[in-house]
Amino acid sequence: MTKQFTSVWLREPRQPKESGLRLDHIVGAAVELLDAEGLDALSMRKIGAKLGAGATSLYWYVGNKDELLEWVLDEFWSMVEVPEPDQAPWREVLTVFAYNFRETLRAHPWAATLIGQLPSMGPNALRLTDRLRRAYLAAGFHGIDIYLASGTVMSYVLGVMMPEIAWTKTYGHEEIERAEMLTMMEHAAADFPELMADYRETAPTDWDTARAMAFDFGLLCLLDGLERRLDGKPQGNSS
Numbered sequence: 001m002t003k004q005f006t007s008v009w010l011r012e013p014r015q016p017k018e019s020g021l022r023l024d025h026i027v028g029a030a031v032e033l034l035d036a037e038g039l040d041a042l043s044m045r046k047i048g049a050k051l052g053a054g055a056t057s058l059y060w061y062v063g064n065k066d067e068l069l070e071w072v073l074d075e076f077w078s079m080v081e082v083p084e085p086d087q088a089p090w091r092e093v094l095t096v097f098a099y100n101f102r103e104t105l106r107a108h109p110w111a112a113t114l115i116g117q118l119p120s121m122g123p124n125a126l127r128l129t130d131r132l133r134r135a136y137l138a139a140g141f142h143g144i145d146i147y148l149a150s151g152t153v154m155s156y157v158l159g160v161m162m163p164e165i166a167w168t169k170t171y172g173h174e175e176i177e178r179a180e181m182l183t184m185m186e187h188a189a190a191d192f193p194e195l196m197a198d199y200r201e202t203a204p205t206d207w208d209t210a211r212a213m214a215f216d217f218g219l220l221c222l223l224d225g226l227e228r229r230l231d232g233k234p235q236g237n238s239s
Contacts, residue, residue, distance in 0.1 A: 008067040009121040014060060021053055023061045027071045034072065034110045038169075044068070069114055074122030076111040079104045082131050090139035091223050094153055097132060098219050101157045109165040112158060140230045149226050156222055160215055175207045 013023070029050045033042055044065065048055040062068040082097045105112055120129075129150075136146040176184075182203055189196045204210035 005119075007119045007121055008062070008070045009119070021051065021057060021061065023071070025051060026058055026061055026068070027075050030068055030072050031075055031108070035108060039110045039113055042069075066118065070118050070122065073111060073114045073118050073120060074124045076104065076108055076114075077120065077122070077128050078124035079108070080128060082128060082135075085131065085135040085138050090135045091227070093135040094132075094223060095219065097135075098153060098157050101154070102161060102215065105157070105161045105165065109161075109168065112162060112165050115158065139226075141226075145229075152226070153222060156218060160218065164211065178203050178205050 026047060029047045030042065033046055033050065037046075042065070044055040044058050047068075048058055058068075062071065080097065081100050083093050085093055088096070132150050133146055136149050141149055182200065185196060185199055185203075189199070
């Protein structure tokens with residue numbers, strides 16, 4: 001059965017009770033638990049225990065776990081810092097956004113699952129979206145092209161980070177040594193000698209450096225492509 005769309009941002013927030021609990025404390029505790037234990041382990045009971053409150057008292061502030069996760073996702077967006085578009089060239093604004101988005105996902109990998117699963121309609125998400133909108137407008141994009149370009153950059157960062165997040169979730173921060181990787185590839189790629197020769201030349205010795213180089217390369221290509229589309233192209237037309 002298809003789930004009906006709803007959002008915590010479509011209802012009025014409830015006034016605090018005299019219990020001493022505050023919504024921002026609940027959200028902060030949820031973020032800490034998510035960072036420590038991941039999405040699957042999050043529960044209202046654990047949050048209540050962390051705050052010294054019963055789980056039932058949390059439901060005055062959040063109707064259910066999905067509502068809490070919407071608040072948490074909006075808190076995540078508040079951590080992605082972006083310069084004001086009138087303080088830096090548009091490419092610099094988008095570069096800072098992409099790098100900060102990447103690092104914030106590294107620090108809070110659970111957010112990659114929530115993006116797209118839950119609506120990003122909270123004040124922090126909209127503030128970030130508007131700042132990016134103004135950066136694309138300053139670059140020369142107009143109409144639907146603003147949002148197509150913005151979605152492309154965001155999708156790039158998510159696409160790069162999803163495999164890294166999945167690896168870390170499965171294997172932690174353990175990396176495969178270059179020699180061990182080459183030995184495995186010698187066996188797996190025995191029928192592809194030219195591919196194996198390339199891999200011997202390019203296999204990284206430092207995975208963090210390799211990831212950074214790959215991210216740099218892809219982002220530069222993407223921004224170059226967006227800039228190229230501005231040259232002589234009618235705006236507001238995605239063709």
